[in-house]
Amino acid sequence: MNRFKRQWAGYGLTAPSYLWLTVTVFLPLLVMFYFSFLSQMPLGKAEPSLTLKQYGLFFQKDFYRFLTWRSIRLGIDVTFFCVLFGYPAALILARSVKGRWREAVLLLIVLPFWSNALIRIFAWTIVLRGNGVVDQAIHVAWPGAPSIGILYSYPAIVIGLVHSFLPYMILTCYISLQAIDGSLIEAGRSLGASHFRIFRRIILPLSLPGLLIGVVLIFIPVTGSFMEPRILGGRDGIMLGTVIEDQFTEVFNWPLGAALSFILLAIVLLICALAYPLLKSRLRLA
Amino acid sequence: MRALRSSLFTNGYLAILLGFIYLPILLMMLMAFNQSSNYTLPFEPSLQWFERLLGNDTLWRAGRNSLILAVANTVVATALGTMTSLAFSRFRIRGHAVLKILLFPPIAMPWLILATAMLVFFFYSGIGRGLHAMLLAHVALSLPYVIVVVGARLQSFGVDLEEAAATLGASPLRVFFKITLPVIAPGVAAAALFAFGISFDQFVTSYFLSPPGVTTLPVEIYASIRKGFTPEINAISTIIIIVSMLLLLLVSRFYRFGGTQ
Numbered sequence: 001m002n003r004f005k006r007q008w009a010g011y012g013l014t015a016p017s018y019l020w021l022t023v024t025v026f027l028p029l030l031v032m033f034y035f036s037f038l039s040q041m042p043l044g045k046a047e048p049s050l051t052l053k054q055y056g057l058f059f060q061k062d063f064y065r066f067l068t069w070r071s072i073r074l075g076i077d078v079t080f081f082c083v084l085f086g087y088p089a090a091l092i093l094a095r096s097v098k099g100r101w102r103e104a105v106l107l108l109i110v111l112p113f114w115s116n117a118l119i120r121i122f123a124w125t126i127v128l129r130g131n132g133v134v135d136q137a138i139h140v141a142w143p144g145a146p147s148i149g150i151l152y153s154y155p156a157i158v159i160g161l162v163h164s165f166l167p168y169m170i171l172t173c174y175i176s177l178q179a180i181d182g183s184l185i186e187a188g189r190s191l192g193a194s195h196f197r198i199f200r201r202i203i204l205p206l207s208l209p210g211l212l213i214g215v216v217l218i219f220i221p222v223t224g225s226f227m228e229p230r231i232l233g234g235r236d237g238i239m240l241g242t243v244i245e246d247q248f249t250e251v252f253n254w255p256l257g258a259a260l261s262f263i264l265l266a267i268v269l270l271i272c273a274l275a276y277p278l279l280k281s282r283l284r285l286a
Numbered sequence: 287m288r289a290l291r292s293s294l295f296t297n298g299y300l301a302i303l304l305g306f307i308y309l310p311i312l313l314m315m316l317m318a319f320n321q322s323s324n325y326t327l328p329f330e331p332s333l334q335w336f337e338r339l340l341g342n343d344t345l346w347r348a349g350r351n352s353l354i355l356a357v358a359n360t361v362v363a364t365a366l367g368t369m370t371s372l373a374f375s376r377f378r379i380r381g382h383a384v385l386k387i388l389l390f391p392p393i394a395m396p397w398l399i400l401a402t403a404m405l406v407f408f409f410y411s412g413i414g415r416g417l418h419a420m421l422l423a424h425v426a427l428s429l430p431y432v433i434v435v436v437g438a439r440l441q442s443f444g445v446d447l448e449e450a451a452a453t454l455g456a457s458p459l460r461v462f463f464k465i466t467l468p469v470i471a472p473g474v475a476a477a478a479l480f481a482f483g484i485s486f487d488q489f490v491t492s493y494f495l496s497p498p499g500v501t502t503l504p505v506e507i508y509a510s511i512r513k514g515f516t517p518e519i520n521a522i523s524t525i526i527i528i529v530s531m532l533l534l535l536l537v538s539r540f541y542r543f544g545g546t547q
Contacts, residue, residue: 009458010377013369014385017429020366021388024426025400028407029391035406042410089303092296107538108304112311115530116487118504119523122511123310126317126325126520133313136327163307216394224396227489231511241398248402248494258406261399268396 036258054259064240064260068267071240075223078161082218085162086169087211091203093170094177106174113167121228124160125151128232152234160232161222169214176210177203212275220268240264311527318520325517335521345522348506352486355417355502359424359485364478366425367432372466374433375440376448389430397427397490405494415497423491428481435480439473440466479537483530 036055038048058064089109093102112120127134130149138145150156180203188198226241233239240260247257321330339345374382391400401423408419447469451461467474489504496505503526510519 006377007379010373010379011381013373013377014379014381017366017370018385018388020422021385021426021429023413024404024422025388025391027411028400028403031407031410032403085303089300092300096293096296097300105300105304107535109307111531111534112307112527114483114487114534115311115527116489116504116507116523118489118507118511119314119526120310122507122519122523123314125511126314127310129325132325133317133327163310166307220394221396224398226398227508241396244398244402248405254402254406257402261402265395265399 032258033262035255036262038255041252041254048255054256055263057256058259058263064243064263067238067240067243068263070238071223071264072267072271074157074161074225074229074239075219077158078165078222079215079219081158081162082166082169083211083215086166086214087173090170090173090177090207090210093174094180106171109167109170117164118227120164121160121231124156124163124232128156128159151232152236154233154236156232157229157237160228161225164228165218165222168217169211172210172214172217173207174210176207180206212278216272216275219271223268224264314520315524315527317517318524320517323517335517338518339521342518344501345503345506345518348501348503349522351417351500352502352504355420355424355492356482356485358421359428360478360482362421363425363428363432363481363485364474367429367477367481368436368470368474370429371433371437371440372462375437376445389433392427393430400426401491401494404491408495415495416500419495420488420492420502423495424485424488427488427491428484431480431484432477435477436470436473439470443469476537479533483533483537486526487530 037050037052039051039053040046040048042048058068093105097105126132128149128151129135130147130151132149135147135149138148184202184206185198188202193201224241226239226245229237229239230242230245231237241264244257244260244264247253247260251257316329317325318335319331319333321332321334370385373379404419404423405415408414408422413419413422447465448461451465452458456464487504488502489508492502493505493508496502501509503522507519507522510516
């Protein structure tokens with residue numbers, strides 16, 4: 001009897017969330033999937049028919065495949081730089097900074113992270129523009145210096161996105177690095193292992209789960225980004241994400257936008273699925 | 287000597303990293319107080335962009351919408367999230383797995399895809415666009431975070447106290463309000479502040495779900511940036527950044543970020 005009642009209490013507590021997520025996640029994705037097979041927008045008198053046309057466009061036009069590759073490359077580049085700069089920072093924080101100082105630095109790293117991503121991207125336009133403040137300041141110190149104005153270029157997009165997503169990497173790596181038992185490292189050291197060997201055989205394998213979670217958390221949203229490429233990229237900022245945005249806000253070809261969205265989603269999921277065996281064996285190892 | 291050198295190296299690395307993180311933000315704040323409208327030197331202190339902001343009704347309306355939305359989101363997401371994480375940690379029920387799968391997309395799917403899917407569904411189901419649609423979206427995006435933060439707090443104390451109270455005849459509601467809630471209060475407070483921040487900063491879903499005329503601050507800022515730069519955006523951005531950071535400092539009082547626990 002009691003167990004029966006607890007069962008219902010559990011359902012009662014979760015029911016509102018279920019309902020909410022059904023309306024905001026489950027049904028929308030389902031309906032959009034259906035939409036991606038429509039021949040046109042179901043507006044007016046013309047009855048849309050079911051078709052594979054939208055998906056066909058993707059395979060017929062090199063344009064879309066080119067953009068898809070660009071989006072994936074952007075995801076890879078940004079993730080790479082986040083690992084390159086974020087992992088050492090997490091390592092330093094976890095292993096050589098202590099006490100209140102560590103807490104202060106961690107807080108300083110996450111602090112801007114919680115202010116609007118859009119504003120931080122906008123802030124980069126001020127830094128990166130040619131003949132802007134930074135350029136002028138450099139020219140005061142070194143009159144003959146070349147301009148650093150790289151706004152509206154691919155590197156500008158990468159810089160802005162690395163800035164946006166670096167804290168993810170630092171935090172996820174830090175959490176798994178901090179959990180490593182210090183006695184393991186001491187054992188390694190007393191057995192005569194070098195610093196590099198300790199890192200390669202103990203620290204790196206044990207922190208891989210955090211590193212891989214960080215990679216996934218960065219790669220997925222970056223591949224689907226549209227606002228950052230739009231603001232920082234100019235003509236170099238056309239990505240699959242910006243084309244999807246256009247289909248929904250400018251062109252009003254929602255079926256095509258839906259199809260492109262699902263292609264993007266499928267690619268992201270496929271890459272994650274390919275990485276999964278690696279992820280799984282590494283997670284078990286840790 | 288070696289230790290000294292290495293600490294110089296590690297501190298230097300962290301300093302450069304923090305420099306990279308804060309350079310654009312500080313520069314933008316500085317430019318908000320500069321006379322020039324082209325973000326150029328020399329620096330001439332001026333409050334004109336803030337004064338212009340005062341007269342910008344569009345931005346004020348957008349700001350008011352953002353605030354209303356964030357408060358509504360905080361109330362709804364915190365309530366739903368706390369109920370759910372209570373169910374996750376205290377009741378063994380079938381169907382948890384399904385709910386956990388539904389919580390996954392808001393974190394692990396590009397927001398662009400989720401937002402456009404909501405646009406399509408809301409448009410054709412009669413829910414429509416507007417603040418209510420944005421509230422639906424923001425709650426979905428905040429729920430996973432609320433559940434994790436409150437769940438962490440729930441896990442950190444045993445059920446002994448609750449069971450003791452229940453054995454003594456307290457009703458489940460009484461147990462919750464007299465025992466569970468006071469203990470998890472810091473977690474709930476932190477979750478509420480997270481929810482507020484997520485909603486206040488959320489751009490992607492608001493962008494797709496805002497009908498003409500009903501915008502939020504991020505949506506309005508995006509529109510201004512695309513139309514061409516206006517230094518007023520510097521002023522409003524400076525205000526938003528300061529408020530967001532103060533909010534996070536408040537969160538950190540309740541919730542430690544992976545610090546020594």
